[in-house]
Amino acid sequence: MEKQASQNIQDAYLNSARRERATVMIHLLHGTTLTGRIKSFDKFSVLLDVGGPDMLVFKHAISTISQERRPPAEPVS
Numbered sequence: 001m002e003k004q005a006s007q008n009i010q011d012a013y014l015n016s017a018r019r020e021r022a023t024v025m026i027h028l029l030h031g032t033t034l035t036g037r038i039k040s041f042d043k044f045s046v047l048l049d050v051g052g053p054d055m056l057v058f059k060h061a062i063s064t065i066s067q068e069r070r071p072p073a074e075p076v077s
Contacts, residue, residue: 013065
């Protein structure tokens with residue numbers, strides 16, 4: 001029986017944020033916070049669209065990544 005390749009949690013999170021075009025906040029180890037949308041990522045880096053020139057951020061410099069959640073839409077009456 002063939003094993004299915006499982007996606008690791010980091011790739012799943014980054015891919016979900018990329019597909020949803022969600023705004024993320026990337027907190028770097030030295031204290032800087034970057035805000036933008038993930039355009040692409042690989043094993044070592046994240047390409048971030050910040051509204052100007054894209055930023056290539058190396059994963060070894062990242063402390064945390066958080067996603068801005070939109071409040072749920074209110075039902076239309």
